Amino acid sequence: MSRDFLMAALLFAAAAALAADPSPGTAVSFLACPVARDTGPDTDLCFFAEHDGHRYALVNPPDWGGPQLKHRVLVEGRVKEGPAICGAIALEGRASVIAEIDASCNVVLPFDGVIKGVAGGVFNSGTQEQRAFAQDLARRAALDPSVSVEPAIANPASAPAPTPPFEHRTLVITYPFDSDRGSGPDMVKLKDVVTFIKVANAKSVQVVGFRASSRLSDGSELIERQQIAEDRAKKIASILSGLGVDERLVHVSWDPHAIDGNGDGDWRNRKVEITVEP
Amino acid sequence: MFAAIALLFVSAAGIDVSADTYDAANSWWRPGDQRLMPASADYEDALGRIRIVNAGGSFATKDHAFFTPLGTNGRACVSCHQPSNAMGLSVETIRRRWEETGGKDPLFSPVDGSNCPNLPQAVRSSHSLLLDRGLIRVALPWPPQSADGSLIQPEFTIEVIRDPTGCNTDPVYGLNAKKPYISVYRRPRPVANLKYLLELPHGVPPSDFLFYNDKSLLPRNPETGGFATLQLMSDGRDLTPRIQARDAARNHLQSNAPLSDKQLAQIESFETQVYAAQAFDKVGGELTGAGAPPGLGPEALEKGAPARLGNNPINRIFGSFAMWQSPQSSEAGADANRALMFRESAARGADIFYLRRFIINDVGKYNDKGLGNPFKRSCGSGCHNTLLMGMDLAPGYMDLGLNNLPWANERPDLPLFKIVCNSNASPQSYLGRVIYTYDPARALITGKCADVGASMTQQSRGLAARAPYFMNGSAANLRELVDFYDRRFNIGYSEAEKVDLVNFLSVL
Numbered sequence: 001m002s003r004d005f006l007m008a009a010l011l012f013a014a015a016a017a018l019a020a021d022p023s024p025g026t027a028v029s030f031l032a033c034p035v036a037r038d039t040g041p042d043t044d045l046c047f048f049a050e051h052d053g054h055r056y057a058l059v060n061p062p063d064w065g066g067p068q069l070k071h072r073v074l075v076e077g078r079v080k081e082g083p084a085i086c087g088a089i090a091l092e093g094r095a096s097v098i099a100e101i102d103a104s105c106n107v108v109l110p111f112d113g114v115i116k117g118v119a120g121g122v123f124n125s126g127t128q129e130q131r132a133f134a135q136d137l138a139r140r141a142a143l144d145p146s147v148s149v150e151p152a153i154a155n156p157a158s159a160p161a162p163t164p165p166f167e168h169r170t171l172v173i174t175y176p177f178d179s180d181r182g183s184g185p186d187m188v189k190l191k192d193v194v195t196f197i198k199v200a201n202a203k204s205v206q207v208v209g210f211r212a213s214s215r216l217s218d219g220s221e222l223i224e225r226q227q228i229a230e231d232r233a234k235k236i237a238s239i240l241s242g243l244g245v246d247e248r249l250v251h252v253s254w255d256p257h258a259i260d261g262n263g264d265g266d267w268r269n270r271k272v273e274i275t276v277e278p
Numbered sequence: 279m280f281a282a283i284a285l286l287f288v289s290a291a292g293i294d295v296s297a298d299t300y301d302a303a304n305s306w307w308r309p310g311d312q313r314l315m316p317a318s319a320d321y322e323d324a325l326g327r328i329r330i331v332n333a334g335g336s337f338a339t340k341d342h343a344f345f346t347p348l349g350t351n352g353r354a355c356v357s358c359h360q361p362s363n364a365m366g367l368s369v370e371t372i373r374r375r376w377e378e379t380g381g382k383d384p385l386f387s388p389v390d391g392s393n394c395p396n397l398p399q400a401v402r403s404s405h406s407l408l409l410d411r412g413l414i415r416v417a418l419p420w421p422p423q424s425a426d427g428s429l430i431q432p433e434f435t436i437e438v439i440r441d442p443t444g445c446n447t448d449p450v451y452g453l454n455a456k457k458p459y460i461s462v463y464r465r466p467r468p469v470a471n472l473k474y475l476l477e478l479p480h481g482v483p484p485s486d487f488l489f490y491n492d493k494s495l496l497p498r499n500p501e502t503g504g505f506a507t508l509q510l511m512s513d514g515r516d517l518t519p520r521i522q523a524r525d526a527a528r529n530h531l532q533s534n535a536p537l538s539d540k541q542l543a544q545i546e547s548f549e550t551q552v553y554a555a556q557a558f559d560k561v562g563g564e565l566t567g568a569g570a571p572p573g574l575g576p577e578a579l580e581k582g583a584p585a586r587l588g589n590n591p592i593n594r595i596f597g598s599f600a601m602w603q604s605p606q607s608s609e610a611g612a613d614a615n616r617a618l619m620f621r622e623s624a625a626r627g628a629d630i631f632y633l634r635r636f637i638i639n640d641v642g643k644y645n646d647k648g649l650g651n652p653f654k655r656s657c658g659s660g661c662h663n664t665l666l667m668g669m670d671l672a673p674g675y676m677d678l679g680l681n682n683l684p685w686a687n688e689r690p691d692l693p694l695f696k697i698v699c700n701s702n703a704s705p706q707s708y709l710g711r712v713i714y715t716y717d718p719a720r721a722l723i724t725g726k727c728a729d730v731g732a733s734m735t736q737q738s739r740g741l742a743a744r745a746p747y748f749m750n751g752s753a754a755n756l757r758e759l760v761d762f763y764d765r766r767f768n769i770g771y772s773e774a775e776k777v778d779l780v781n782f783l784s785v786l
Contacts, residue, residue, distance in 0.1 A: 036652055041635065044654045066650025070640065070708050097646070101710050108637070108652065138592040145573035145597030148586035148665055150480060181648070182493050187484040235494065242495040243487065 021054065021089060024081040027264040028091070029216045031074055031098070033105035034058055034067035037086055043117025045108070046086035049075055049095070051217070057085035058095040063184035065097055065176045069106050072098045074177050074222065076214060076267045087115045094267040096177035159192045166200035166278035169193070173236070175270045177214065178224050180231045182272075190236070193274055194243045200278040202249060205240065209233025209254035212269030215261040224270065229254035232272045240274075305362035306375065309347045309354030309384065312340040315548075318576075320557055321362035321743070324370065325784050326565075328743035329557035330361045330470070331576040334547065343523075343541035344548045349531030352384035355523070355545060358414065358466040358530070364554040364740025366468035369412035369751070376402070376409055389532055390415040394445035394461065407443065407691060411751030413463035414530070415443075417451065418515075420458040422725045425500075432725035433703035434711075436460065436718065440694040462717040463692060464512060464749050470554035471576075471739055472519065474667040475509040477585035482672055490672035491647040508673045512733040512749045515723045519546045553579040554740040556785050562620040565785050571628075573597030573666055574785060579739065588658065588665040595658045595668055596786060599628040620781060627775075627782025632658045636769040640685075642677035643720075643732040646707035657763075661735050668738030668786070675720045675732035677706070679766050680748050682731035683714040687752045687762065692716040699727035706730050717750060742784045756780045 022028065032049040039046055047058040047067040056075060058067045067073045077093020084090065134152030141147040171193050173186045182190070197205060209232040211224040233254040241247050259269040305321050307313070316336045320327040339345035344355045359365045375383045386405050388395040393415065397404035407413040422430040438446045438453055445461040446452045453460060478486045478496075487496055487505050496505040499518055508514040516522035523545045527533040537545075553576035557565050566575030573582075573596035588595035602625035637652045638645065638660055645651035653660070661676065662668040670676075679685025697718060699711035706713055706728050713730045721729040733749050741747070746754045753759035760779045764771045771779070 036650075038637075038654070042633075043635075045637070045650070045652060047650065063648050065648045066653070068646060068651035068707065070651065099704060099707075101705065101708070134592075141593045142598045142600070143572065145578060145588075145594065145666055146582040146586075147593075148480075148583070149589050149593040150482070150587050180492075183648075184484055184490075184493070187488055187493055191484060191487070239488070239495055242498075 022079045024079050026079045027077070027217075028056065028079070029074075029076045029214060029261075029263045029266065030218070031072050031216065031222070033102065033107070034069060034071075034073045034095070035107045035109060036067075036069060037109040037115060038111040039086075039115060039117030040111050040119075042119040046115075046117065047073075047095075048086045048088035049073055051075070055088035056091050057088040059085060059091070060095055061183060061185065064094065065179070065181065065183075067095055068097045069108070070101055070103060072102045072105055074098060074214060076265065078265070093265065094174075094176070096179070096267070099178055159189075159195075162196045162199050164200075166196070166202075168278070169196060169276045171274045173272045173274070174268060175232060175272075177222070177267075177270065178228055180228065180235050182236075187239075190239060190274070191243065193276060194240060194245055197240075197245050197249070197276055200276070202276050202278050204277045205245065205250045206273070206275040206277075207233050207237050207240070207250060207252045208273045208275075209236070209252075210259055210269060210271050210273070211255070211257075212259040212266060212271075213261045214266040215263035217263060221261070223258050226256065228270075229256060236272050236274060305360075306371065307345065307356045307360055307362075309345065309352060309357055311345065312338065313345075315339050315342075315345075315361075319361065323362070323364075323368075323556075323743035324745070325742040326556060326560045326562075327558040328362065328364050328554060328740055329566075329576050330365070331553040331580050332548075333551040333553060333580050342548070343537065343544040347384075347531070348527050348537065348541065349533035351387040351389065351532045353387065353531045355469070355526065355531075357385050359469040361554075362743065364468050364743040365470035365552060366740070366744035367412060367466050368744050369410070369746055369754075372412055373409055376405070381405065387532070390417070390530055393443035393463075394448060394451060396444065396448050396451060407463050410691070411463070412465055412746055413751050414466055415445065415461050416464050417445075417459040417461050417529070418722045420453060420460050420722075422723055430725040432721075433727040434697045434699040434721070434725075434730070437696040437698070438693060439696050439714065440690075442691055443693060446693050446695075460695075460718075460722060461693065462719075462722070464717070465746070465751050467510075467512065467736065468554060468740060468744060469519075469549050470552050471579050471667060471737055472510070472550050472552075474579070474582075474584040474664060474737065475669070476507055476518070476550070478505060478507055478673070479585045479587065479671045480583075482587055485672040489674060491643055491674045496673065509669065509734055512736070513720050513723050514675070514734060519549045553577075554743075555579055556740060556742050559620065559742075559785055561616050562624065562781075562785065563617045569601055571597050571599045571602060571625075579666055582666045585671065586665040587671050588663050593665070594628070594632055595662065595665060596628065597666075599625040599782075623778045624781040624785050627778035627780070630657075630771075630775055630779055631662075631782055632656055634769075634775075635659075636767050638767060640708040641679070642682075642706045642708055642730075643674065643728065644676035644678075646728075647674060651708070662738060664737075666739075670735040673734075675729065675734055677709075677719075677731040677733075680731070680733070680750060680752065681715050681717040681719055682706075682709060685766055686716060689716055689750065689752060692750065697721070697727070697730050699730075703727040719749075738783070739786050741786055756783050759783070 030051040034047045036045045048055045074096040077091035080090040080092045209229040211229040213223040237252040318331050320329045358367045392404045441447045499506040506517040520542045555576040602621035635654050639652035661670050664671040697713040705711045715731045718730050720732040747759045
């Protein structure tokens with residue numbers, strides 16, 4: 001076999017592999033071990049998971065819950081157009097940690113010098129004006145320990161105070177599989193709803209918890225535990241009450257039947273719906 | 279007695295003093311002593327001097343509830359919260375009291391100053407945990423009780439596997455007693471710099487009303503109605519200084535009567551305006567004033583804003599140490615050179631603390647609270663991110679590996695428990711449903727399987743004055759503390775880096 005033929009064969013194989021990558025918009029849903037990858041001495045780790053010969057990046061919205069070694073992860077998403085993340089195919093979706101321990105999920109890839117993280121975190125995000133503000137604050141903080149950089153951190157800002165006319169309002173909070181832990185940004189939105197309830201002098205608040213099943217790409221089904229819809233609803237109701245919402249206004253219910261999944265964005269069915277009638 | 283106490287009171291304006299003025303051996307504050315609690319005072323410690331700032335101004339301690347025996351065993355709050363020990367209690371001080379009093383000091387009361395009240399109290403071995411590790415017995419009811427006294431149904435069973443103190447298997451004090459108790463052994467936490475522990479985090483919504491861990495509501499402070507931080511105690515069982523004072527008076531001081539409002543107000547007022555930090559190092563010299571890192575000394579703590587996030591690597595938890603990186607000295611001689619070298623070492627240690635990332639893995643109630651497992655951070659940007667204080671800002675607990683096997687240091691002197699969690703309980707994320715632990719910690723309050731071994735991070739100030747470290751005293755000194763982290767997280771610090779870290783921690 002000539003060297004040229006071998007090279008051509010390798011190039012063809014590489015091209016075939018590229019062509020075999022799922023196209024943007026393709027839905028995937030699978031269980032797998034997450035793999036952690038070191039991205040350099042000054043940056044955090046990133047995660048991916050392998051499925052059907054492809055690597056998919058595991059990226060969730062802030063505080064939705066990072067993947068964990070020692071646990072499998074339920075990946076539900078659609079292939080996203082754009083550059084690879086963590087050396088893997090980018091997904092638009094969610095990755096949920098499965099609560100039970102799986103000791104076989106325990107691979108950390110060392111830094112390879114190629115796939116690098118971005119250092120600086122929040123100080124590299126936001127507008128130019130925000131970055132300048134953050135950098136100035138950081139300079140002052142270096143000299144005075146009582147100066148904090150908190151004002152520069154891109155926390156989810158609360159919504160402006162609601163003004164009349166007040167209209168029907170709904171907030172949907174989604175959850176990782178079998179979990180009743182809402183993300184920080186969603187809890188900030190919930191606090192905004194509390195403000196709305198009080199300012200609008202709301203007549204009623206409906207809190208409905210749901211559980212769901214996830215249809216995996218191999219055709220199997222993963223169903224959340226029976227109690228979780230109730231747990232989610234009661235937890236949201238307790239937060240509303242704890243933040244000063246009159247319990248008499250709040251009607252709490254849950255659907256014990258799991259919403260059927262179809263393998264395309266089933267994470268959206270693991271939710272609590274909060275509806276406010278002003 | 280006063281003549282024998284060689285404390286030097288330093289005015290708030292600061293009086294230049296020499297190191298040999300101080301006398302650690304005579305710095306013991308005995309309950310009931312009628313003294314002046316000065317606005318500022320320095321006390322000799324193993325590595326230099328600790329400074330206590332009493333921001334409310336000097337006052338006479340006569341009849342002050344913090345300094346007066348309030349129970350039947352002769353102890354006062356000050357017994358375990360000594361100014362010379364950064365408002366905590368060092369094992370060196372404990373041993374000295376044992377020797378000076380032949381074990382008769384109220385500190386060694388049978389109730390919790392011995393390994394178990396059922397032991398012969400006159401012998402040293404009955405007080406070995408206090409004398410060797412600085413540990414006070416904490417007896418907690420089993421099953422757990424909520425604040426209103428109602429029983430909490432635990433998610434797990436607990437079995438005593440090893441009972442070197444005999445207390446957990448004792449028919450009167452143990453798990454099978456008519457009123458079952460579990461005895462665990464913990465270090466007294468320093469009662470200083472409390473404003474940083476009692477204020478909820480700014481700028482980290484929604485941690486101003488929710489636990490970061492599971493996004494459930496924080497408990498309410500019954501006195502103010504506002505949300506409480508849970509940072510005060512290692513297991514979060516007492517939310518405020520007043521609640522803790524009531525608990526301590528009943529259980530540690532053996533008071534038969536509840537504290538009066540006046541007594542509670544005195545204790546709370548004092549505890550929330552006292553600041554402690556190292557102010558002088560025997561090698562490095564003065565730690566405050568011109569040319570010193572701005573976060574050192576208690577004055578920085580007094581003026582600092584509490585509950586702020588020090589978000590390394592940009593924001594320095596204890597301020598910049600840059601002025602010590604290339605220090606200049608107008609003095610000559612070997613001492614001056616040693617001081618310069620020490621300061622450079624401490625500055626390198628600060629950089630390691632602030633910047634050197636390592637992989638943090640399998641920490642229950644930490645990696646699993648949304649951060650991911652593993653997670654890669656430095657000491658400062660990970661668990662010790664509160665500006666000027668160095669505990670975890672967002673209220674939460676974690677099982678660092680201090681209490682639970684397999685990570686905990688081998689401790690044959692402590693009881694060992696086997697926890698078996700119910701099959702329908704959420705497991706401890708990395709240990710599962712069968713856990714061996716020296717102290718179930720937060721789980722003894724909540725009854726939750728996932729909380730087994732989890733405790734709240736501590737403040738990092740005044741360390742030089744209050745060894746040993748960690749809630750069970752498993753690090754006898756700062757080097758052992760650094761070695762624990764190095765082993766636990768496989769960091770791979772070099773010998774020089776460990777020295778630098780120790781020097782840095784010693785000046786806090």
